[in-house]
Amino acid sequence: GAVVSQHPSRVICKSGTSVKIECRSLDFQATTMFWYRQFPKQSLMLMATSNEGSKATYEQGVEKDKFLINHASLTLSTLTVTSAHPEDSSFYICSAILMTSGLYEQFFGPGTRLTVL
């Protein structure tokens, strides 16, 4: 099956610093990737849609200047949390779209746990 990786799996940073999270589709090309945020014991909330070669589309309430998304190639999307604060601490999950036999399927990365001190 299709594999999506994320790096790093865990990151701890100081308040005010920026953190970059990478999402890679390892064995397929993905023109569309998604970034989700998941708080403890809660569901996945879509933050933004990342499209290769164009600007990301952010969901309502998500600050685009704080969560910078770059989808520079068909296998890599990055999420940069700028000027991180403790409230940004969360589990971030990416997914990549693969279309097979006319059907869309999202393949998820293993997630990145961000802790902001």
Added chain:
Amino acid sequence: AQTVTQSQPEMSVQEAETVTLSCTYDTSENNYYLFWYKQPPSRQMILVIRQEAYKQQNATENRFSVNFQKAAKSFSLKISDSQLGDTAMYFCAFSPPPKLVFGKGTKLTVNP
């Protein structure tokens, strides 16, 4: 707005028994997909089963099957012969492609 409702925050079942997780959704779309995802303690999201709305036949994948009632906008998941490895959070998701809208999840515990 498209919403997905899972009314059972937590459920438990004895090993080898059958359990059904409920899900309802609200949409004005006619063409869409429905999914059940499993999130074990590792937090890796795993696709359990998928249903295309245009198909009347309920999807099945080994021990997992769904009861899809399009008119009622209901999409329940039945797990037969429950195994300890089925312990996880289960999320129902609605998809007007390519996005996914998730329910709040049901925490399923399989007891030995």
